[in-house]
Amino acid sequence: MDDPEFAVQTDLHTQSLLLAAAHHDIAALRNLLRNTSANVQDDETGFTPLHAAIAACEPEEDNQVDHGATVNGNGEVNSGEAELEAAEKTVRLLFENGAIWNDLDANGETPACIARRLGLKTLYEMCVDAGVRAELLLSRLDQYMPLGDADSDEESEDDAEDAAEDVTGTLESTDLGDATQNGDDSTQSANYLASTLTFDRDRILDSSANGVMMEWETTLMRRSAELLAPQEGLRVLNVGHGMGIVDGIFQEKKPKAHHIIEAHPDVIRKMRENGWHEKPGVVIHEGRWQDVVTRLVEQGELFDAIYFDTFAEEYNALREFFTEHVIGLLDPAGDPNGEGGKFGFFNGMGADRQVCYDVYGKVVEMDLFEAGFDTEWETIPIPDLESEGEWDGVRRKYWALDSYRLPTCAFIS
Ligand SMILES: C[S@@+](CC[C@H](N)C(=O)[O-])C[C@H]1O[C@@H](n2cnc3c(N)ncnc32)[C@H](O)[C@@H]1O
Structure with missing residues (x-):
């Protein structure tokens, strides 16, 4: 980054957004999302706000989960209902603001992987549904052939795909099945x-x-x-x-x-x-x-x-x-x-x-x-x-x- 002041500003925005997401602070998050993309990522952990919002439900070492949730004898999370509800609202708000469902953090986990590891079924399902919406939208765009000359077709398709990625995220960071790699x-x-x-x-x-x-x-x-x-x-x-x-x-x-x-x-x-x-x-x-x-x-x-x-x-x-x-x-x-x-x-x-x-x-x-x-x-x-x-x-x-x-x-x- 050429401009150190700009870099500091960007980092500040990223950290504020991650913090608001981790605290499930809807008001602060809504405010920050007016000027900042939901798809910022922490340099070190690779966390996006989605990762942060979900990982914040992880039990603390002393068997106490943040904000009142607990862990039972089987190691199952018994998150406080209110806290889970706040996490769900946060995740919903992030998806509404274009959060990408399948970004990987430094551990190679998507937000859904964290939800699954922590046994947070509703949050996991919300990520799956966001993935389904993204894939359906992108496949519709693939089938969409705008009218006009070839050059402008290409541009408008690109724009449309960018928009789809902004809205819902894509499966881009993962392979889809038998040894298929990126490429045509x-x-x-x-x-x-x-x-x-x-x-x-x-x-x-x-x-x-x-x-x-x-x-x-x-x-x-x-x-x-x-x-x-x-x-x-x-x-x-x-x-x-x-x-x-x-x-x-x-x-x-x-x-x-x-x-x-x-x-x-x-x-x-x-x-x-x-x-x-x-x-x-x-x-x-x-x-x-x-x-x-x-x-x-x-x-x-x-x-x-x-x-x-x-x-x-x-x-x-x-x-x-x-x-x-x-x-x-x-x-x-x-x-x-x-x-x-x-x-x-x-x-x-x-x-x-x-x-x-x-x-x-x-x-x-x-x-x-x-x-x-x-x-x-x-x-x-x-x-x-x-x-x-x-x-x-x-x-x-x-x-x-x-x-x-x-x-x-x-x-x-
Ligand atoms: C995963 S294997 C099938 C295994 C099979 N079900 C079995 O029980 O052993 C896939 C096969 O599909 C063939 N194949 C790949 N693309 C094909 C295509 N476009 N048309 C026909 N066969 C294809 C491959 O050569 C390969 O033999």
């Missing part, structure tokens, strides 16, 4: 499809040692396959073969037709080596699902069960799949028992952080509903993958949570 989705996908894969007994890694598929997911694949294809003789479509785990389980159900779409040449080679092209009912479509599904719809193929689990694609790809294509591929009449067709997908978005997983869970459920699906969720416990050595040799732990939410979708009746 189609570039990521193209890079992955051009990379050389390594096949081990219990995993497939890409050339940067990202886990493409891992054996620990077998429980999730089995349960999905059971829910999607509860009986023999159905018509099944699987997008993304990977280690062939879910396809192997579908095969046990003796499907009448078993279509598999797979894009990676190394996976297709492996499929050939393992005899997949000769298995009963199996039809393999080599290529990206984006290039295959329209042909399937044109050919009038219908399925009782569809599973989707790709890699190096972002949420937009999944949303495009279920909003634009499942409707033409899933048989609403379904199996001989009259049950409508079912759609499922690997629900791994944001799974490296609980709050992101919860935000994405809500966003995807809303998008599914808008696309005409009811979703049923089943919770499946996940063992401690770290202590079991699952991540040894894997670049990024794409799963850090202790449970998986398994979605099964059907057309709204």
Whole structure:
């Protein structure tokens, strides 16, 4: 900073705001927010006013929480009701003034992470809801194509996105799921499809040692396959073969037709080596699902069960799949028992952080509903993958949570 006086002023504003937030002093906070952004951050702790407001509910060493809250024998916080109410008002005011829900502090925690660690359910839910609002708004802006010439389009889209970030914050500081990194989705996908894969007994890694598929997911694949294809003789479509785990389980159900779409040449080679092209009912479509599904719809193929689990694609790809294509591929009449067709997908978005997983869970459920699906969720416990050595040799732990939410979708009746 060039101007030392300006730096001192800014720091003073930041500290005043953090202090007012930590004291849940609504009047002072409202006053300060007239001239100062809600998104200031302490240089040392990385605290934003949201962090400060939530962390202030943390119990003191002597088992007494600030402002009268206490800790019971189980270590659960029993914050004074009035204090919690003040904290909620503070957090609400900060969100109304554009506080970003997922900034990280120096400990790598978002405000929601602190709320969760302290057992403050309502404050946690407020952060999740703010995240959902931010994501919905940003995805609407992505779809928004203003009229006018190309240059001004770009500007107005940028302005609109800036405004969205000011109002609600974004998921920018966290990854969304399977090894997807920052950058353009189609570039990521193209890079992955051009990379050389390594096949081990219990995993497939890409050339940067990202886990493409891992054996620990077998429980999730089995349960999905059971829910999607509860009986023999159905018509099944699987997008993304990977280690062939879910396809192997579908095969046990003796499907009448078993279509598999797979894009990676190394996976297709492996499929050939393992005899997949000769298995009963199996039809393999080599290529990206984006290039295959329209042909399937044109050919009038219908399925009782569809599973989707790709890699190096972002949420937009999944949303495009279920909003634009499942409707033409899933048989609403379904199996001989009259049950409508079912759609499922690997629900791994944001799974490296609980709050992101919860935000994405809500966003995807809303998008599914808008696309005409009811979703049923089943919770499946996940063992401690770290202590079991699952991540040894894997670049990024794409799963850090202790449970998986398994979605099964059907057309709204
Ligand atoms: C996570 S693995 C699937 C694992 C599989 N569910 C199993 O049970 O083993 C993802 C697979 O999707 C494939 N894939 C990635 N992008 C694709 C695309 N656009 N179209 C088709 N397949 C794709 C990858 O090559 C990889 O084989």
